[in-house]
Amino acid sequence: xxxxxxxxxxxxxxxxMSVVVMGCQKKAESAAGGGQAGDKITxxxxxxxxxxxxxxxxxxxxLLTEFKKENPNIELQIDPLFDEAYHNKLQAMAVxxxxxxxxxxxxxxxxxxxxxxxxxxxxxxxLKGHESEFAQTAVAAQGPNGExxxxxxxxxxxxxxxxxxxxxxxxxxTYPKTLDELINQGQVIRDAGYIPIAMDNGGGWQxxxxxxxxLAERTAGRDWIEKALTGEAKFTDxxxxxxxxxxxxxxxxKMFSPGINQADYGQALTDFVTEKAVYFIDGGWRVTNLVTExxxxxxxxxxxxxxxxxxxxxxxxxxxxxxxxxxxGMNSKLEGARADAAWKWIWFxxxxxxxxxxxxxGALPAYNLPVxxxxxPMEKKLTSFIANTPAGYxxxxxxxxxxxxxxxxxxxxxxxxxxxxxQVGANFEKWIAENxxxxx
Amino acid sequence: xxxPVSEIVRDETRPGRSFLRPGAVTRxxxxxxxxxxxxxxxxxxxxxxxxxxxxAVLIYAAIIIFPIIFNTGLSLTKWSGFxxxxxxxxxxxxxxxxxxxxxxxxxxxxxxxxxxxxGQIPVGxxxxxxxxxxxxxxxxxxxxxxxxxxxxxxxxxxxxxNQIFSTSGVFTQLVRxxxxxxxxxxxxxxxKQFAIVPILFVILWMYTGLYMVIFIANLQKIDxxxxxxxxxxxxxxxxxxxxxxxxxxxxxxxxxSVFAITGSLKSFDLIFVFTGGGPAHYTEVVSIxxxxxxxxxxxxxxxxxxxxxxxxxxxxxxxxxxxxxxxFASRYE
Numbered sequence: 044x045x046x047x048x049x050x051x052x053x054x055x056x057x058x059x060m061s062v063v064v065m066g067c068q069k070k071a072e073s074a075a076g077g078g079q080a081g082d083k084i085t086x087x088x089x090x091x092x093x094x095x096x097x098x099x100x101x102x103x104x105x106l107l108t109e110f111k112k113e114n115p116n117i118e119l120q121i122d123p124l125f126d127e128a129y130h131n132k133l134q135a136m137a138v139x140x141x142x143x144x145x146x147x148x149x150x151x152x153x154x155x156x157x158x159x160x161x162x163x164x165x166x167x168x169x170l171k172g173h174e175s176e177f178a179q180t181a182v183a184a185q186g187p188n189g190e191x192x193x194x195x196x197x198x199x200x201x202x203x204x205x206x207x208x209x210x211x212x213x214x215x216x217t218y219p220k221t222l223d224e225l226i227n228q229g230q231v232i233r234d235a236g237y238i239p240i241a242m243d244n245g246g247g248w249q250x251x252x253x254x255x256x257x258l259a260e261r262t263a264g265r266d267w268i269e270k271a272l273t274g275e276a277k278f279t280d281x282x283x284x285x286x287x288x289x290x291x292x293x294x295x296x297k298m299f300s301p302g303i304n305q306a307d308y309g310q311a312l313t314d315f316v317t318e319k320a321v322y323f324i325d326g327g328w329r330v331t332n333l334v335t336e337x338x339x340x341x342x343x344x345x346x347x348x349x350x351x352x353x354x355x356x357x358x359x360x361x362x363x364x365x366x367x368x369x370x371x372g373m374n375s376k377l378e379g380a381r382a383d384a385a386w387k388w389i390w391f392x393x394x395x396x397x398x399x400x401x402x403x404x405g406a407l408p409a410y411n412l413p414v415x416x417x418x419x420p421m422e423k424k425l426t427s428f429i430a431n432t433p434a435g436y437x438x439x440x441x442x443x444x445x446x447x448x449x450x451x452x453x454x455x456x457x458x459x460x461x462x463x464x465x466q467v468g469a470n471f472e473k474w475i476a477e478n479x480x481x482x483x
Numbered sequence: 484x485x486x487p488v489s490e491i492v493r494d495e496t497r498p499g500r501s502f503l504r505p506g507a508v509t510r511x512x513x514x515x516x517x518x519x520x521x522x523x524x525x526x527x528x529x530x531x532x533x534x535x536x537x538x539a540v541l542i543y544a545a546i547i548i549f550p551i552i553f554n555t556g557l558s559l560t561k562w563s564g565f566x567x568x569x570x571x572x573x574x575x576x577x578x579x580x581x582x583x584x585x586x587x588x589x590x591x592x593x594x595x596x597x598x599x600x601x602g603q604i605p606v607g608x609x610x611x612x613x614x615x616x617x618x619x620x621x622x623x624x625x626x627x628x629x630x631x632x633x634x635x636x637x638x639x640x641x642x643x644x645n646q647i648f649s650t651s652g653v654f655t656q657l658v659r660x661x662x663x664x665x666x667x668x669x670x671x672x673x674x675k676q677f678a679i680v681p682i683l684f685v686i687l688w689m690y691t692g693l694y695m696v697i698f699i700a701n702l703q704k705i706d707x708x709x710x711x712x713x714x715x716x717x718x719x720x721x722x723x724x725x726x727x728x729x730x731x732x733x734x735x736x737x738x739x740s741v742f743a744i745t746g747s748l749k750s751f752d753l754i755f756v757f758t759g760g761g762p763a764h765y766t767e768v769v770s771i772x773x774x775x776x777x778x779x780x781x782x783x784x785x786x787x788x789x790x791x792x793x794x795x796x797x798x799x800x801x802x803x804x805x806x807x808x809x810x811f812a813s814r815y816e
Contacts, residue, residue: 127778134564134778134781138565156565245759246761247763297666301650301667302655302668302669302672304761304762305649305650305668305673305762310651445779445780448779452584452762455761459762459763
């Protein structure tokens with residue numbers, strides 16, 4: 044027994060020793076490497092990446108290889124994180140004043156606490172003269188004085204009503220022009236065993252971001268949203284309640300996926316790709332998935348539309364909701380050569396080279412690039428959709444994350460039948476009036 | 484065993500009995516320590532204690548005491564992580580205690596505590612008793628099977644059960660086929676009052692095995708001769724259980740209750756992965772409420788206040804359990 048114990052202790056000690064020695068060696072090597080290459084610039088980067096997504100990682104590796112080829116003197120020390128873990132770390136680093144040199148940022152409120160802290164550099168001096176090379180929405184102001192904290196990689200339409208035209212034809216239906224027409228199709232679609240509108244709202248944000256925002260543009264419009272920010276307009280106004288009523292009507296008429304508020308994000312996509320649903324409401328980013336998930340035959344009859352006309356339209360008709368995409372920003376402490384090196388990455392990623400690489404993999408870059416002839420049919424459809432569809436604000440890009448913690452569960456309750464559209468509007472208005480910084 | 488360097492010390496409070504003080508310095512009995520040398524010894528001992536304890540106390544202060552004090556102060560402020568915290572007194576507490584989302588979460592938490600204390604512990608004890616008294620064949624098999632869930636990570640357990648009950652899960656698909664209803668979903672999750680029930684079931688399933696093992700370990704400490712003599716005296720199985728075993732287990736029941744209460748009030752991982760607290764906060768518990776406010780909405784003051792409430796509730800419930808324990812302990816004495 045004692046012998047076994049001694050062997051165990053010896054083995055553990057040996058493993059620990061080797062780990063320590065290896066660690067020391069690695070540290071010494073990296074220090075030596077940094078010392079030898081005189082003008083080599085090493086930058087730390089907090090990267091938003093799902094490392095379990097093979098296609099995402101493959102695109103990332105291509106980008107990195109190309110960047111290293113172009114900039115052999117810049118070394119990136121990358122720390123990839125995803126979802127809440129990323130946001131928690133970014134926030135903690137910002138609070139501790141230990142932000143990395145480069146970080147992934149959102150144009151709106153998602154990383155608003157960090158971008159608004161004064162710890163992120165305004166990219167306008169570097170971007171000057173290149174503005175016209177980007178889609179107009181992409182270079183819109185992100186800060187109170189027109190600052191641009193991150194260079195958007197893409198422009199995102201948060202509402203697309205993907206339609207299976209083949210199923211519609213088989214059921215003897217055509218794409219509806221109005222809400223009433225759509226609701227009348229519901230019974231026919233359900234009787235045939237299909238889901239009328241595939242949507243998943245387990246996370247709560249989908250209904251707000253991918254649907255309510257577009258509806259609010261129809262019934263209220265951009266100006267009304269601007270007024271709601273300052274308190275000139277209220278969420279109890281008919282303009283906003285009318286948008287809520289559309290969702291309520293659809294829920295009451297069983298138009299959405301059954302158990303919509305329980306479904307994890309991705310369930311609706313599966314239902315649509317496997318042709319269990321006629322319509323599918325989600326963001327334009329879903330095209331990346333459809334490029335790989337749909338067969339060539341399917342791609343010929345899947346179309347991208349906006350939701351049909353709704354009653355009491357005061358904003359733009361046949362509109363969607365659009366927002367500038369995410370991108371990289373840099374620490375405000377960076378100066379001189381280090382700041383220039385950070386910009387090289389930012390420009391590489393969202394500029395012509397990185398955009399071309401990402402476009403080849405199904406992304407719709409914010410940088411203006413001609414659509415390649417050989418690009419996927421779904422990408423061509425999305426490019427056409429973005430170019431020809433008027434757009435309004437996405438609500439969660441204008442109002443705080445915390446306010447979404449009130450609106451989104453209220454939308455879930457409304458679709459579950461526990462709250463009326465008027466109550467949702469009243470609850471949201473009450474919270475906004477008491478807490479939203481723009482109303483104070 | 485010889486005792487060359489230890490001193491046999493007379494326990495003056497219990498005449499006739501003596502005990503060993505291991506490691507005590509050998510002294511010649513004839514030499515009485517002077518007042519001065521006694522003080523020197525005391526000072527030296529105090530110094531030793533200080534040197535030995537200081538590192539542990541410093542670490543404890545840094546990672547436990549300081550965060551508690553800091554957290555208490557933080558709970559009286561409004562702070563988003565940037566700039567100076569704004570003093571709001573008990574404003575955060577007032578906000579929390581009037582927030583229907585928090586109150587619903589608290590109600591869910593009490594249900595989790597309830598199912599832990601009045602579900603896991605009794606069921607765990609009954610299962611342990613059945614196995615200990617060999618009322619079933621192949622008791623080892625049952626022991627392993629019941630204990631198995633606790634060896635799986637709560638995150639994995641949550642994903643597995645979610646896969647069963649989700650809208651595309653096994654259970655849902657099966658019922659859709661049986662009832663020929665393609666729109667069927669497990670609608671209990673859409674009911675504000677009962678959405679927490681499936682989670683309570685999973686918690687019961689998962690942690691009962693842990694309490695069973697604790698009870699089995701303690702049941703095995705009971706001298707079998709006591710039970711045999713009770714049987715020879717004609718005691719029934721019920722009498723053995725209620726007159727011998729439960730009185731001997733009171734302190735263990737108390738300990739497991741403390742585990743169950745503290746574990747339940749901070750329960751987070753399983754529920755967060757299972758439902759994320761949704762839909763519409765229906766399955767939210769206090770720790771998720773704290774997490775969302777602190778790390779998603781950056782309301783550090785409010786999050787700190789919620790954590791203080793969790794501590795107060797934990798201590799309160801543990802004292803209640805202690806009261807119940809003392810009542811039964813005195814009764815069985």
